[in-house]
Amino acid sequence: MSTARNLTNPLLTAYELGPIRLPNRVLMAPMTRLRADRDGVPGDLMVSYYAQRAGAGLIVSEGITPSVEGRQYLTEPGLHTEAQVEGWRRVTTAVHEAGGRIFAQIMHAGRGGHPDNRPDHGVPTAPSAVGRTALVHTLDGKVEPVVPRAMTLEEVERTVEDHAEAARAAVRAGFDGVELHGANGYLIHQFLADNTNLRTDRYGGDVAGRIRFAVEVAEATADAVGADRVGIRLSPGNPEAEMVEADPTPVYRSLLSALSPLGLAYLHVADVRDHPALDEARRHWNGTLVGNTGEHVETTQEGAAALIAEGRTDLVSIGRPYISNPDVVERIADGFPWEPIAEKDFHYTSGPHGYVDYPDRFSRRADLVAPLS
Numbered sequence: 547m548s549t550a551r552n553l554t555n556p557l558l559t560a561y562e563l564g565p566i567r568l569p570n571r572v573l574m575a576p577m578t579r580l581r582a583d584r585d586g587v588p589g590d591l592m593v594s595y596y597a598q599r600a601g602a603g604l605i606v607s608e609g610i611t612p613s614v615e616g617r618q619y620l621t622e623p624g625l626h627t628e629a630q631v632e633g634w635r636r637v638t639t640a641v642h643e644a645g646g647r648i649f650a651q652i653m654h655a656g657r658g659g660h661p662d663n664r665p666d667h668g669v670p671t672a673p674s675a676v677g678r679t680a681l682v683h684t685l686d687g688k689v690e691p692v693v694p695r696a697m698t699l700e701e702v703e704r705t706v707e708d709h710a711e712a713a714r715a716a717v718r719a720g721f722d723g724v725e726l727h728g729a730n731g732y733l734i735h736q737f738l739a740d741n742t743n744l745r746t747d748r749y750g751g752d753v754a755g756r757i758r759f760a761v762e763v764a765e766a767t768a769d770a771v772g773a774d775r776v777g778i779r780l781s782p783g784n785p786e787a788e789m790v791e792a793d794p795t796p797v798y799r800s801l802l803s804a805l806s807p808l809g810l811a812y813l814h815v816a817d818v819r820d821h822p823a824l825d826e827a828r829r830h831w832n833g834t835l836v837g838n839t840g841e842h843v844e845t846t847q848e849g850a851a852a853l854i855a856e857g858r859t860d861l862v863s864i865g866r867p868y869i870s871n872p873d874v875v876e877r878i879a880d881g882f883p884w885e886p887i888a889e890k891d892f893h894y895t896s897g898p899h900g901y902v903d904y905p906d907r908f909s910r911r912a913d914l915v916a917p918l919s
Contacts, residue, residue, distance in 0.1 A: 557850060558878065561834075563811060564818065570602075571862060573602065573814075575865035577606050581901060585624075588637050597643070597644045598902065598906060600645055604861070605648040605904070609727055613626050614626070614665060616708065616733070619663050619684075625716055637719075647722050648721055650716040650719070650723075652724055654727070654732060662684045662689055665734050670695070673743040673744075674744040675696045677743050680788065681704060702749055706762045718908050723774075724776055724847075726777070729779045757801040761801070768810065774809065776810050779814035783818045784822055784838070791821075798826065798830075815836070815838070816863070824858060847878055850862045
């Protein structure tokens with residue numbers, strides 16, 4: 547098979563993301579993999595996993611909890627202890643030595659947490675005391691969810707600062723920036739959605755109240771590490787994790803209007819079945835837009851390239867193909883298909899199988915950098 551490089555593919559053109567030059571427009575999307583230890587410290591497997599995928603224009607890490615209270619899974623990594631910072635420093639060093647760039651995704655579980663998945667066995671906190679019905683994954687199997695406790699005003703304010711402090715820790719650990727997880731049913735999304743935010747104080751009620759937490763987190767994080775190091779991921783209208791948003795448009799237009807003046811590094815949005823989230827973002831966001839073909843919709847090489855070629859987005863996030871193809875970008879350049887995931891049951895186990903043992907067909911190439919168009 548020919549290995550002629552296809553550098554005319556729009557995915558392979560370079561992009562200036564603030565102070566960072568990306569050699570291509572592929573962003574490795576954050577994906578939960580649960581290979582940290584029970585103290586949330588990354589180990590050797592995670593060093594290998596991320597270094598293998600350094601060909602991406604930008605890696606966004608799996609979700610990292612900013613606090614004990616924010617943890618969703620027992621083996622989810624954190625950024626709130628020095629041991630965790632040191633573990634992540636090994637990861638970022640390996641990625642940089644392999645020629646890559648990496649942001650840390652800061653992810654607070656909110657109502658998605660469970661006492662069995664926290665070292666302090668605490669009850670999760672959320673905007674309101676609204677539980678989920680889906681079973682929760684623990685190391686001992688699936689268990690019934692618990693109803694969260696509504697956060698006090700003091701806890702809300704402290705959680706804003708927890709995000710900023712985690713961003714500072716990420717920079718100390720060598721990350722090039724951070725992404726705030728405001729999507730897919732996690733805490734920021736819970737403040738935005740209809741069914742999970744029943745508050746009547748300044749963090750609830752009307753649209754201005756519901757977007758306040760997201761805006762304050764973004765402002766505090768930008769103040770902590772610089773706005774050009776901060777991205778945010780949103781999923782308007784996404785029903786994942788039992789979220790309900792009857793009319794996302796006014797909420798997210800107001801949110802983007804409040805976030806745009808901050809000068810954040812990027813907005814990361816995925817289309818959903820019942821709401822044109824990506825096209826809405828293109829019209830109402832004045833900065834770099836990272837797009838995806840959609841939650842629960844297969845990403846193809848052709849579909850990803852079309853998002854760039856059609857001007858619908860500036861960068862494209864690619865998730866599941868990166869599980870079984872450490873060399874996603876190299877395969878695009880050389881005209882090779884992406885291999886399917888062979889064993890889905892190994893996504894969330896603690897070992898190397900299904901994690902670092904997928905073959906990298908091609909070696910890294912410095913000439914995968916295309917000139918800016």
